[in-house]
Amino acid sequence: MQTxxxxxxxxxxxxxxxxxxxxxxxxxxxxxxERAGISRRALQNLEAGTGSSTASLLSVVRALGREDWLxxxxxxxxxxxxxxxxxxxxxxxxTSVRVKSSPAK
Numbered sequence: 195m196q197t198x199x200x201x202x203x204x205x206x207x208x209x210x211x212x213x214x215x216x217x218x219x220x221x222x223x224x225x226x227x228e229r230a231g232i233s234r235r236a237l238q239n240l241e242a243g244t245g246s247s248t249a250s251l252l253s254v255v256r257a258l259g260r261e262d263w264l265x266x267x268x269x270x271x272x273x274x275x276x277x278x279x280x281x282x283x284x285x286x287x288x289t290s291v292r293v294k295s296s297p298a299k
Contacts, residue, residue: 202243205243205244205245205246206242206243207243208240208243208251209240209241209242209243209244209246210241210243212240212241212251212254212255212258213241215258215260216241216258219258221258223237223238223241226254226257226258229257230250230253230254230256230257231253231257232250232253232254236250237250237254240254252264
């Protein structure tokens with residue numbers, strides 16, 4: 195079961211993930227903002243979940259070396275359902291033809 199979140203909640207979760215990654219790498223906000231080419235205030239807004247531009251988010255993700263996050267948005271399918279149908283097992287039996295009976299008048 196999937197729960198629905200508000201945009202504000204999703205922004206907060208995303209900001210928290212960015213902050214955790216930054217702290218796990220022992221990078222302060224000023225240095226990361228400098229590496230990303232954005233202001234420190236823009237980074238603070240992103241981490242707080244109070245709004246940020248897509249460009250700022252992408253700059254920070256790139257500066258953290260986590261472009262792989264973007265591939266998770268729309269992963270490439272490794273299994274093609276059409277190939278599964280084509281590769282089905284060979285039939286072992288035939289089914290009989292059923293004759294439809296006409297309704298009685």
